[in-house]
Amino acid sequence: MFGNKRAFDQIVREYQSPVRRFFLNQTLGDEMLSDDLAQETFLKAYTHIGQYRGTSSLLTWLTRIAYNVFYDYRRSEKVKVNSETPVEGTAVASASLYTLNSSLHQDIYQALSLLKEDERTCITLQLIDGYAIDEIADITKMPAGTVKSHLKRGKDKMANYLRQNGYDR
Amino acid sequence: MEVADNGFTQRVMQQLPQAEAYHPLLRSRLALSRLWTGFCITVAVVLFVLMRGWELIGYGLLMLMNNSQALKDNLVLFVALAVVGGSACIYETVRRERYSVI
Numbered sequence: 503m504f505g506n507k508r509a510f511d512q513i514v515r516e517y518q519s520p521v522r523r524f525f526l527n528q529t530l531g532d533e534m535l536s537d538d539l540a541q542e543t544f545l546k547a548y549t550h551i552g553q554y555r556g557t558s559s560l561l562t563w564l565t566r567i568a569y570n571v572f573y574d575y576r577r578s579e580k581v582k583v584n585s586e587t588p589v590e591g592t593a594v595a596s597a598s599l600y601t602l603n604s605s606l607h608q609d610i611y612q613a614l615s616l617l618k619e620d621e622r623t624c625i626t627l628q629l630i631d632g633y634a635i636d637e638i639a640d641i642t643k644m645p646a647g648t649v650k651s652h653l654k655r656g657k658d659k660m661a662n663y664l665r666q667n668g669y670d671r
Numbered sequence: 672m673e674v675a676d677n678g679f680t681q682r683v684m685q686q687l688p689q690a691e692a693y694h695p696l697l698r699s700r701l702a703l704s705r706l707w708t709g710f711c712i713t714v715a716v717v718l719f720v721l722m723r724g725w726e727l728i729g730y731g732l733l734m735l736m737n738n739s740q741a742l743k744d745n746l747v748l749f750v751a752l753a754v755v756g757g758s759a760c761i762y763e764t765v766r767r768e769r770y771s772v773i
Contacts (some may be wrong), residue, residue: 507687514683526674537679544683667756 506536510551510601514544520631527626528619530611539575543568558640565631566641569623576619613663621656624649708765 521543546567547554554563607616614622623642627633635653639646664670718724736743 507684510687511680512683515676518676518679518683522679523672540679541683541686545686545688548687567705571743636752 510548511562513560514546517561518544520561521564524565524626524631525529526615527630528552528572528623530615532609541570543571558637562633562637562641565627565633569641572623609664609667609669613660616659616663617656618652620644621652621659621664624652625656625660628653 518540522536522540525539525543526533529535529539543564547564550567554560558566614626617625620642624638624644627638627641628635633641635646635649638644638649642649645650736746742749
């Protein structure tokens with residue numbers, strides 16, 4: 503597999519969508535940044551493919567790399583993004599291919615922008631990507647209890663925001 | 672929801688590094704493999720010259736042509752096929768050599 507570009511081409515083709523979606527959710531729809539980070543994720547996967555043992559699905563392994571790439575990015579950009587302080591009023595990218603000009607998506611991104619980074623990661627991994635709590639803990643290397651706390655707080659914040667914006671029915 | 676590829680896969684594939692460029696073990700294995708291939712080719716050329724390989728080939732061809740009218744009539748075609756086939760074999764061998772170590 504190592505160095506087999508044809509096989510890796512198939513992997514990228516098959517998994518580019520969930521990996522890019524993960525980054526779009528984390529960056530609140532910043533398409534260019536998401537693609538850069540997704541590209542870095544696949545390059546890391548390529549150079550470390552020998553470390554994939556098959557104990558989890560390939561997508562989970564890729565998502566773990568993606569999370570680490572985003573974590574590193576966040577650390578390098580910590581002047582701009584402070585994970586301890588919610589980024590109130592963060593501009594949500596408008597021209598994303600994922601938002602599809604839907605006001606619902608815009609509202610969801612807006613609600614996601616109210617969350618702390620870790621809360622957003624847990625929420626999107628569970629509600630959008632469909633991971634179970636133990637899988638999220640495995641990807642993020644957080645204890646399951648911490649993941650549950652982030653999910654609870656994140657869901658409460660999102661529910662409050664969406665309720666205030668007319669999504670209460 | 673699916674995110675359309677829009678050339679993303681192609682961009683990633685263009686960015687992939689050559690495996691031997693970042694893995695020292697592969698780099699040394701590839702170098703050894705190339706040395707071995709070079710050694711084999713050198714031995715083959717030396718033997719060909721020492722044993723006057725061209726005479727053997729010429730003799731073989733003459734024998735074949737004496738026994739086969741079809742070969743005699745299409746000698747250029749057969750030689751061209753042999754050259755193309757030989758080149759393809761060499762190309763494939765080098766390619767496989769590369770992928771067998773990575």
